[in-house]
Amino acid sequence: MARVTDSIDIDDSDLQESFVRSSGPGGQNVNKVATAVQLRFNARESRALPNDVAIRLMRIAGSKLTKDGVIVIIAQQHRSLERNRDDARQRLFDMIRQAAVRPTIRKATKPTKASKTRRLEGKKRRSDVKARRGSARYDD
Numbered sequence: 001m002a003r004v005t006d007s008i009d010i011d012d013s014d015l016q017e018s019f020v021r022s023s024g025p026g027g028q029n030v031n032k033v034a035t036a037v038q039l040r041f042n043a044r045e046s047r048a049l050p051n052d053v054a055i056r057l058m059r060i061a062g063s064k065l066t067k068d069g070v071i072v073i074i075a076q077q078h079r080s081l082e083r084n085r086d087d088a089r090q091r092l093f094d095m096i097r098q099a100a101v102r103p104t105i106r107k108a109t110k111p112t113k114a115s116k117t118r119r120l121e122g123k124k125r126r127s128d129v130k131a132r133r134g135s136a137r138y139d140d
Helices: 051-064 081-100 113-131
Strands: 015-020 036-042 070-075
Touching (some): 015 081, 051 070, 051 081
Antiparallel strands (some): 015 036, 036 070
């Protein structure tokens, strides 16, 4: 059981890990040992996530999301399997934390009477400046 936020705990059985050979650093070790981690998390069917968080998580996941609602994270940056495993889990948990934050709803406001007056006075001043730019007239 991994604690992601105060209200969200992800069970280890919800996470599916598979280990493949990495293309990253490691020299000869890369050719022998499967150190890259593919972490799969089914966001659509997870009971640990509230519905609104799951919807935001799927939107945040972007190209990491499959058509079935499974988030696939591949970690192969480090030489060791454990560090790649921790990296993949941390990236998933960061995405869940980001999705758990409820967006603030913007309330529509009206401009004050003073701000309308200031705007119109500024427009009038600018109009006068432009009107005086015309060609000079000579009345003979």
